[in-house]
Amino acid sequence: MAAELDGRKKKILQAVIRNYLETGEPVGSRTISKYTDLNLSSATIRNEMSDLEELGYIIQPHTSAGRIPTDQAYRLYVDSMMEEKDREIGELKEMLLEAENKVDKVLKNVAKVLANNTNYATVVSAPQIRGNKLKFLQLSRVDENQILAVIVVEGNVIRNEMISVDEPLTDEMLLKLNILLNTHLTGLSIDEINLGMITALKEQAGIHSDLISTVLDAVAEAIRGEEDLEIYTSGANNFFKYPELADNEKASELIGTFEEKKALAKLATENLADEQNTGIQVYIGEESPIKAMKDCSVVTATYELEEGMRGSIAIIGPKRMDYEKVVASLKTMKDELERIYNRRKEADPDG
């Protein structure tokens, strides 16, 4: 199986795929005979198609139907037959700028714009920070028995924790705790905060050791970024545009999965785990990290806003998706996101 294809077979297979991407209908020999510039009769095409079927690139849904591409054919197409598409997607960029300087809004927008533009469903994950350190920590009294802990982690991830205390803390105590925590914790990563240190901190805090516990938990969560990976989705109803996904059972499953952000997080983590990967990844059918998407193709891109702050963008559609367009759109978005960030960081420091 999967032997090398000669030039003509390649051309024919490509034509079959292209045509099927457009129409979603099985494509017959006569169509190809006209579609390509090979000037071959349908009979010849039939012979070739017969070969392609034997090689596992196309199948017939039933005896007297045309052929449709197999996952193997899509794989070949994506890997080596796809042409770089012009990225004319100027409007994508414009729509991004609206959202000014709020990362979460920009990402929400990315999801929406991509979904509108491609007619597929999109999943965008907020940048996740790994192996980073505590940058800033402060306890403040908000009222008599409420203390606000503000935690900032490298990458400017901010976390707030409101802590109730039975007995009001004096100003001195608060100051003391602040100094204590900062001198011991600032600049440390999660691995460097060990049990011995925690015990020491608690001892020094005396009757307020509970407070320390709560703060430390919050610090740990903030550093790990475990809280919950923010996921933005858009275009779930685009599934309905493709009959092969739109029947009740499949649509229901897809929509259900799409609602379950936790399941979608897999898409992000899958890609982000591979720190090298900064490119585009294509999952066809069963290759998908999410079972519910076995009838779909999933294309993901990884973006990097800053050292270590990486997130992912995914587009989910039918297997017969317009891979060229999707890949081009993803590249545009990825570049644009990274550009926006760089612009802000390098040229526009007072954002």
Next chain:
Amino acid sequence: MAAELDGRKKKILQAVIRNYLETGEPVGSRTISKYTDLNLSSATIRNEMSDLEELGYIIQPHTSAGRIPTDQAYRLYVDSMMEEKDREIGELKEMLLEAENKVDKVLKNVAKVLANNTNYATVVSAPQIRGNKLKFLQLSRVDENQILAVIVVEGNVIRNEMISVDEPLTDEMLLKLNILLNTHLTGLSIDEINLGMITALKEQAGIHSDLISTVLDAVAEAIRGEEDLEIYTSGANNFFKYPELADNEKASELIGTFEEKKALAKLATENLADEQNTGIQVYIGEESPIKAMKDCSVVTATYELEEGMRGSIAIIGPKRMDYEKVVASLKTMKDELERIYNRRKEADPDG
């Protein structure tokens, strides 16, 4: 139209509605004849049904079909024919407790649990604060040219704003600004922060008046709570369980709307606007505040966690939804939410 119904007509109408709620199929005279304890023949029922049709309570989808209730009938049913259902929904409560002390997680859970329990779609809006005041404001230096503004509004809504500054602020300056802002702004509502005060503040801040602007904007947004109303949804795929909503066109529209949190926010604002309303609201068909839900019924409840902190829970399903159960579930959830809050506030101050 809508004249008073005599007892028998009422009973028959109720039977028609009940039966239709269960089956979703038009119900015929013979069914009713057996369903009720009126001991009437189908012929008699037919006469009565004919009357009910003339009065606008039921219609025939086509000549030789049974009758289905109209919106008017549902209205009557919900207003006066519905029975209080026992609230046996103990598991709802248990599932809530998992989520400990994070309001957002609790609310996410509410949405999920309700959706699972009722088999309808749910929308939960986070509590919105109105007319509240600035409680706490603090600027801190995070690194040389980044200032973190932490803003706490009554009701413990916390907002962070990272502000870049060209020239590093000295410690004195920072202290001065903090005092300046706190003395002027703490305890004020949005209406009380007027232009004169802003100008005065900026003057006193000197070269850092830009900083003041940014902080004030953030304060204003925090107080208004305008940012974006958090909306949690669940059970979108439940729509597929009801054939009358599951055809591609309708499902697509519903799912699309369901994804558009902004549209859903209407549900919340609609109810919260009426400050008196702390009960259950039922929208049938066209009555719904959201056009896309014209074929659905929407039942909403308003919960109040604390003085002025009110949010809403909505359940969306087919018009033939199990109103008794939905109302009971909503009541349980509302009570439980309010109870959890009270427990925390009154009995467990260091939770």
Next chain:
DNA sequence: GTTAGCACTCTTTTTAGTTGAGTGCTAACA
């Protein structure tokens, strides 16, 4: 190696016929 032609297959569409649920109306009955 390529192509025209034809028989064959199998889905899709069309048509016609049948069934069944349910109604409205009439006439009889209590």
Next chain:
DNA sequence: TGTTAGCACTCAACTAAAAAGAGTGCTAAC
């Protein structure tokens, strides 16, 4: 006067059969 049995009628839903259409595989000729 209200109730009921009976019957003709309607119309969606189902079934079966027929026709159409798209496409193939194979063979024979070029």
